[in-house]
Amino acid sequence: MCSRPTPRPAPRTGRPRSAEADEAILEATREVLVELGWSKLTMGDVAGRAGVAKTTLYRRWANKNELVVDAVAVLFDELELPDLGSLQADIEHVVLQFAALLERPETKTALMAVVAESTRDVPLRERIRASIVERQKRLVLDGRRRAQERGELPADRDPVSVDATDDLIFDVVAGAVVHRALVSAEPVDTAWVNRLSALLVGGLGAVAALG
Amino acid sequence: MCSRPTPRPAPRTGRPRSAEADEAILEATREVLVELGWSKLTMGDVAGRAGVAKTTLYRRWANKNELVVDAVAVLFDELELPDLGSLQADIEHVVLQFAALLERPETKTALMAVVAESTRDVPLRERIRASIVERQKRLVLDGRRRAQERGELPADRDPVSVDATDDLIFDVVAGAVVHRALVSAEPVDTAWVNRLSALLVGGLGAVAALG
């Protein structure tokens, strides 16, 4: 999953864009995010650190937000869902992974900022959805499927209801972790994760009973 | 609960600060948030609409973020927790209220932005906590107390555990709603709220069993 700059209509001729420059720019962006944070990140600074002209940045990304999304999106590749034998164990593992990701200064400062911008920028929202949100959501689908295979959850009956429950679980888990880490600004430790997973596993039965 | 500008050491003499200017500035800030969003909001624009000199803004707020927090904080006053007779009904009501608040363009664009900034600005985080987060958290405490009075939840045993559960519920509810509304960008309708409240009420028993 390499993040791609702004989609270009694939010219078949002329000098190709430098892939090294792509990676250098994204790397420099993450660097600046760590050192200065999102609000103090400037395109000129990123270009300088990447050893690239500022105009090169603008040839690939329309603005700061799209650049930052691409720079941070690759970090979400490390989210995985190993089979730990039980739904609760799977949940706790992925929650701790996600929390660790949110502890990194580059994601902490960038994620909320781009989400805030996306409320007024539809293309940006779509970019976030495709490169970050969709990737996380797959983990929920995989986790449910495994739990069903183990018999921890009943098999699908109403597909609409299943989708709604998947959506709910995703928003609850991701939202709770983000809120705990960034709004409450308190640690996502094992004690908290235990409580969260207990809440989810205990509540899933009640939700399934809704139909 | 009127939001106060930057705390001043209460001079007992000299010309008092204009309270009308305070309100005009905060009102103008909300106006600009609605029309232009957080990222395009400028201090000069706010000052112009408020009929006030730009220097007057800087005498009261150190920067854009603190101003926006104060301008948005008053909107959270409308959150209330009427007693609807059951824990689930109370939850659903407050969730729908919170969702309606997040639907307003001024809160939608401002809330995530200032939270993002607060990850690198401790005074700002404290301001958000005091004027917004604490106000929401009180609703959780009230809701739990009522549910205990009704006998829907067991009486307190371990106070530490109770605090931890309150924290968890707060992060889960607020986080889930924010995530649904701003990240997933899907409507917080009654169907979704029903599922969320069912999850919470059903899961609370399991959490209480943890001790």
Add this chain to the structure above:
DNA sequence: AGCCTTTCGCTACGGGTCGTAGCGTAAGGG
């Protein structure tokens, strides 16, 4: 009333960032 202190509106300013234009050069593809 009259003084004192602080706020107010106004103007101006240096410093910084944005996003773009224009140029000559570099690097592949047919």
Add this chain to the structure above:
DNA sequence: CCCTTACGCTACGACCCGTAGCGAAAGGCT
């Protein structure tokens, strides 16, 4: 080898920031 595009560089106007300095206004205090 030519054509097309990317690249680095410089320069630019536009905008916003946050502050300084000024004279005027508005209350408190005696």
